[in-house]
Amino acid sequence: QQQVKQSPQSLIVQKGGIPIINCAYENTAFDYFPWYQQFPGKGPALLIAIRPDVSEKKEGRFTISFNKSAKQFSLHIMDSQPGDSATYFCAASGIQGAQKLVFGQGTRLTINP
Amino acid sequence: NAGVTQTPKFRILKIGQSMTLQCTQDMNHNYMYWYRQDPGMGLKLIYYSVGAGITDKGEVPNGYNVSRSTTEDFPLRLELAAPSQTSVYFCASSQTGGANYGYTFGSGTRLTVV
Numbered sequence: 001q002q003q004v005k006q007s008p009q010s011l012i013v014q015k016g017g018i019p020i021i022n023c024a025y026e027n028t029a030f031d032y033f034p035w036y037q038q039f040p041g042k043g044p045a046l047l048i049a050i051r052p053d054v055s056e057k058k059e060g061r062f063t064i065s066f067n068k069s070a071k072q073f074s075l076h077i078m079d080s081q082p083g084d085s086a087t088y089f090c091a092a093s094g095i096q097g098a099q100k101l102v103f104g105q106g107t108r109l110t111i112n113p
Numbered sequence: 114n115a116g117v118t119q120t121p122k123f124r125i126l127k128i129g130q131s132m133t134l135q136c137t138q139d140m141n142h143n144y145m146y147w148y149r150q151d152p153g154m155g156l157k158l159i160y161y162s163v164g165a166g167i168t169d170k171g172e173v174p175n176g177y178n179v180s181r182s183t184t185e186d187f188p189l190r191l192e193l194a195a196p197s198q199t200s201v202y203f204c205a206s207s208q209t210g211g212a213n214y215g216y217t218f219g220s221g222t223r224l225t226v227v
């Protein structure tokens with residue numbers, strides 16, 4: 001019940017395409033859903049996050065879509081660029097207590113020029 | 114403003130050896146976390162702390178210990194290194210409460226146990 005399942009494991013997209021990464025969760029107590037971006041040799045960095053009271057959130061070229069009834073959320077990257085090539089992690093947590101993030105397995109995204 | 118600093122960046126240990134992974138943050142965050150990252154497995158929580166003097170186990174605590182004597186420091190101790198502890202270790206910190214959450218991660222320690 002604590003798991004967050006992420007797919008696909010890897011994804012290759014041409015420049016300008018729209019990669020989509022999907023995540024699903026079981027724990028209905030989760031109410032905070034961030035995405036982290038990680039470049040090789042670096043720690044993950046917060047990219048964008050959503051709360052379940054909205055179905056979509058946009059920040060620049062990055063969009064989170066959230067489906068509360070299906071317990072699924074996804075990351076879309078508009079007009080993808082080679083510099084977006086990285087590993088992306090979805091995560092989930094409650095907002096009370098220790099706010100322990102449960103991470104998905106990660107998606108290695110490659111944007112070809 | 115350094116954020117979260119982890120040392121060392123790389124380390125090779127022999128089976129049975131011990132070591133401490135250091136983590137320091139300068140953002141006055143109360144919450145601190147240790148995760149390990151294995152290929153294809155995401156990040157798994159080892160231990161966490163909600164403030165100085167308070168620590169608790171995460172999902173994969175076996176073989177590790179932590180302490181939190183100050184707000185800034187959260188070291189992770191490996192007592193008897195095993196090959197299964199070969200991994201990349203990340204320390205993170207976060208603020209409490211508020212509408213904007215997020216962890217700030219360090220750059221990681223890559224540990225190999227041989």
